[in-house]
Amino acid sequence: MSSEPTFAGLNLAEPLLRALSAAGYTRPTPIQAGAIPEVLAGRDLLAAAQTGTGKTAGFTLPILQRLTENAPARSGNGRPRALVLTPTRELASQVHDSVKTYGQHLDQRSMTIFGGVGMNPQVRALRGRMDIVVATPGRLLDHANQKTIDLSGVEILVLDEADRMLDMGFIRDIRKLIAMLPKKRQNLMFSATFSSDIRKLADSLLTDPASVEVAARNTASESVEQKVHLVERHQKRDLLSHLIRSNDWEQVLVFTRTKHGADRLADKLTRDGVQSAAIHGNKSQNARTRALEQFKSGRVPVLVATDIAARGLDIDQLPQVVNFELPNVPEDYVHRIGRTGRAGCEGSALSLVGGDELKLLAGIEKLIRRPIERIETEGYAAPRPVQEDRPRRGRGKGAGAPRGKGNGNRSGRGGGPRQGQGRGAEGRGRGQAASGRR
C-alpha cells in the first residue's frame, strides 16, 4: 500500500470529505483504506475486522457515495437501495449514526429497523422514500413478510459482524432475507472471526470478493492489566462478590456466557449488597437502556452482560472488566478486555477460570502470546484441572464449533497476527496447567 493514504486520495466525494473533516477524521484507518476503493469499484467484499477498526465508515462512506452517484430514475417508498444487517439493536443504531454523520450533506434517507420497539413508527417511516435501512434480521423479516418493506430494490447488502449473527442463530432469517433481494447486487461481509460456517456463508453470498483484513486489535491485550483467578465453578459467585467488596470496585462490567447466568449473578450480587443489573438479549430495549444509564451514572456499580449484549455498548474507559466465564472464542476475550483501558486509561481485567476452562485459557494465552498472571484469594481453592472443557448447557450448535478449530484454523484470513505463535512459547515458563498443552 502506498504510504499515508488520505480520504481524498480514496476518491471520496466532496460532501463526504466535508463530513469527515467535521468529524475530525484526518486519515483513513487501514480497513477504510483497504475497503473503500473496492466498494466504490462495485466489488463484493469480505473483510476481517473487529469493532474499533473504523469498519463502519469503511462501508458507510462508499455506500453513500455509490447511492448518490448511481441515482435511480425513481426511488421507491419503503424500497431501500442499501441494506445493512447487524446482530444487535445497539450496533444497528451505531451504524445508523454513522450513516447520518457521514451522509449529512447528501440526500440519502435512512432508518433503523429492530425489535423491542413498536412496529408502527417503522411502518410509518417506510411509507416514505427510504434509501438505506440498517436492521436486525428478525424484525426486518417481520416487515418483509407483512410487505411493509420491499426488498426488491436492494443494490448493496452489508452483513456486519456476520459471525455474531450466526452465533445468535440468525442464519435462517438471513437466508430468507437474501432470497428476497435481487440477484444482481453488491455484497459486503464483515466478520471478526472466520469459522467454517462463516466461510460457507461467504462462499454462497459473495462473488469474486475483494478481501481486506486488518490486524486484530491486540493493543488492548497489551495495555490492559490482566489477571486470572483459578477457582472452583461453584465458588465463583461468592468470590466475585467478595472481590468487588474488598477492592471497592465502583464500576465493573462482568461478562457471563448465558443470559440466565447473567440474571442469576446480578441477583446474587444484589442480594449480597452489591447493586447489579443484567443486560442481555431477552431484556426489552427500555430495560437495557435503563440498566446502561444506571451503570454509566454510577448508581449501579456492576453491570452483568453477555458478549452479545455488551457489543455495541457505548461505555468507554471502564476501570474494571471481569470475565465470570471465559468466552468460547479467544478473540472474544480480546474484545471483552478492550472495554477497559481505552484512550490511555488504566484498565484491568480479571478472569475467573474454572477447572473446565483451562483449555480456553490456554487458547487465549496463545492468541495474546503471553501467559496471564495468576492471583489467589484465601479460602478459594484452585480447581483441579478437568481435561475436557466441552461447552456446557447444551449450547452445542454455535458455541463450541468456532473454538474447536479456533486457534489453528484461522489460516488465510485474519490469521496474520494470530499465527506467529512461536514467540509465545518463550514466556510460558510459569504457565501452569493451562499452558502446557497443545
Ligand code: AMP
Ligand atoms: P468502528 O470500528 O466502525 O466501530 O469505529 C471505531 C471508532 O473509530 C468510532 O468511534 C469511529 O467514529 C472512529 N473512526 C472511524 N474512522 C476513523 C478515522 N478515519 N479516524 C479516526 N477515528 C475514526
